[in-house]
Amino acid sequence: xANSRRVSRVSSLIKREVSQMLLHDIKDDRVGAGIVSVTxxxxxxxxxxxxxxxxxxxxxxxxxxxxxxxKSSTGFVRRELSHRIRLRRSPEVVFRQDLSLERGDxxxxxxxxxxETLPDEDEIREEE
Numbered sequence: 001x002a003n004s005r006r007v008s009r010v011s012s013l014i015k016r017e018v019s020q021m022l023l024h025d026i027k028d029d030r031v032g033a034g035i036v037s038v039t040x041x042x043x044x045x046x047x048x049x050x051x052x053x054x055x056x057x058x059x060x061x062x063x064x065x066x067x068x069x070x071k072s073s074t075g076f077v078r079r080e081l082s083h084r085i086r087l088r089r090s091p092e093v094v095f096r097q098d099l100s101l102e103r104g105d106x107x108x109x110x111x112x113x114x115x116e117t118l119p120d121e122d123e124i125r126e127e128e
Contacts, residue, residue, distance in 0.1 A: 007043050010085070014050055015041040017084050021077060030069025039098045043091065050081075050091040053098040063097065070095040 019038045022031065035057040042051040054070065056063045074093045082090035 007045060007047065010047055010087070011041045011043045011050075013085050014043065014052070014081060014091075017081060018052055018077060021080055025080065026069075026073050026076065028069040028073055030065045031073065036066055036070075039100070047087060048089060048091055049094070051094050051096055052077075053096050055098045055101050067095065067097055 015038050018041070022036050022038070037055050038052060039055045040053040042053070043049070056066045058066070074095065078090050078093045081093070
């Protein structure tokens with residue numbers, strides 16, 4: 001069992017290396033359908049599994065196409081990670097789409113709509 005500091009270090013290394021792969025090494029055209037960025041990597045305590053969260057900018061069709069491309073490139077990513085990061089065993093890689101940025105954007109828009117419907121402080125003072 002690896003300690004939490006090592007898990008964190010391996011997680012950040014995987015994030016950096018996968019980001020580089022997305023920019024330079026993955027040749028699948030589907031991955032280029034949307035703008036992809038790695039937002040987070042969760043590594044299991046035994047370093048055997050890595051869940052890579054990606055944020056994809058683009059239309060819904062482009063996002064689906066990009067996720068298909070990423071899922072088909074998991075073998076390549078795992079093999080490249082084994083070459084780039086010195087671990088006893090290369091972790092199993094799973095890509096997941098991170099929707100937190102979209103949810104946050106939607107929440108900001110809702111809050112702005114609520115703010116527009118509420119009366120201003122000046123209007124409240126005038127009524128008093």
